[in-house]
Amino acid sequence: MGTYILENEEALKKVLENMLRKGMVEGVMVQTAGESGVFTSIITDPDFISKTAPLAPLFSNNNAVFLQNNGTRNIAVVVKPCEARAINELKKLNQINTDKLVVICADCQGTINPRDGLITEPLTEAKKKELEKDSIPIRKACTVCEHFTPPEVDISIMAIGTTGGYILATDREELLDGLELKAGEIPSGRNAEVEKIRKENLEKKEKMVEELDKKLGSPDTLVEFFKDCIRCDNCRDMCPICYCKQCYFETPLGDLRTDEMLHQAATKGILRIPPDILFYQLTRNIHVAAGCVECGACEEVCPRDIPLLDVWKSITGNVQGLFEYVSGMKRDEPLPLVGFKESELEEVK
């Protein structure tokens, strides 16, 4: 693995520009500071790279959603760790061809929803204090994030542990052809610093799960929890792991018309509309729990402000723990629900 010094974000832009100019990729998916705001875009003209903000700490949705079923042309993508994990998970589910992607991912110290503020420099502890003063919230998912460093990707950018600037690490040195980067080293204190942040976030996560468990411990609270859901399907559509071409809830069995609703109502005398809210959520839970990357995109896009992430934090930890699996960290690894061991779960008699 080669490790190099990037003095600043500009140096990273040079890497992107170089890939485009040399034709290694046909486009770069990256955040861009446009006139109306900062948004993710696909750039094909290398001259536009100067307008990009690859490390802007903004997250409005998980962009892995837009990489599903990618085609045959090469593209580089600059993504957050939770997006990179979703890409890896989708690769294992045969929904993304990573051979056609150059995934570039940097340490992430948290993001904000662009609705709450437009910031283009990556967050640091000092910057976070400033935001707090201005009452700009860090996304909830980020405050409880355990995997904020790059998983398996093509190019990792490390910020944590460095004294200014970044360290670029890659196994694919050919992607740097023509650039003269100074060799660098992964800072020795990095691991300790990463672990420190992880521990803090983990504590917050545990508290979150505890609170939820307390709430759900009493009767009927799950119904109560989802009572505002209008089945708009945003959480499903914007979840990178919910990838089915045909969702059960769009088949005649799941997309109930009045005849079926009357049938369901008849067993209890009453049926709430839209029907099957709990069934919908639980189905998503079953389908997604083993792969959820805890990005919080679902909660971000819920128009009824249902704290969906709390549920995912609780379920994902349990389910992935059960199979000793952490989703999206690697590209080649058996999926928990595809593989099995003959001698396991022997409590079933």
Add this chain to the structure above:
Amino acid sequence: MEDEGGAKESWEPKIIGFFCNWCSYAGADLAGTSRIQYPTTIRIIKVMCSGRVNPQFVLKAFQEGADGVLVSGCHPGDCHYIEGNYHARRKLTLMEDLLEFTGVDPSRFQMSWVSASEGQKFAEVVTEFTERIKKLGPQTKLSGGEG
């Protein structure tokens, strides 16, 4: 996890069983033809393999008012599709994990292996499971009108 509703004297639990065609359904059949007594609480739905049981079937059964759900297939190593029961075991363990979270007592769900020659075991499994569900009382968590 608490479950509401104590069992009334006259109340009989409704148990839905998903049984694989080749082993467990045949086992249940054997119990019948051998005149082995077993509770009438169970309604069996035949599936070709326990691997066919989608966790949604189980949730749906609870939603429609089942008090307990039993899934049964061939013993490990005996599945007629080689590995269907191993997949079922993983999938349904995941679902069981979620059940707790919904407030439905996970012991309202059970998986068991019953072969075509185990009529006696079938009767025992159903009897024990019925006793357990009777103690738990009616399931109302997923069967309410508001969910």
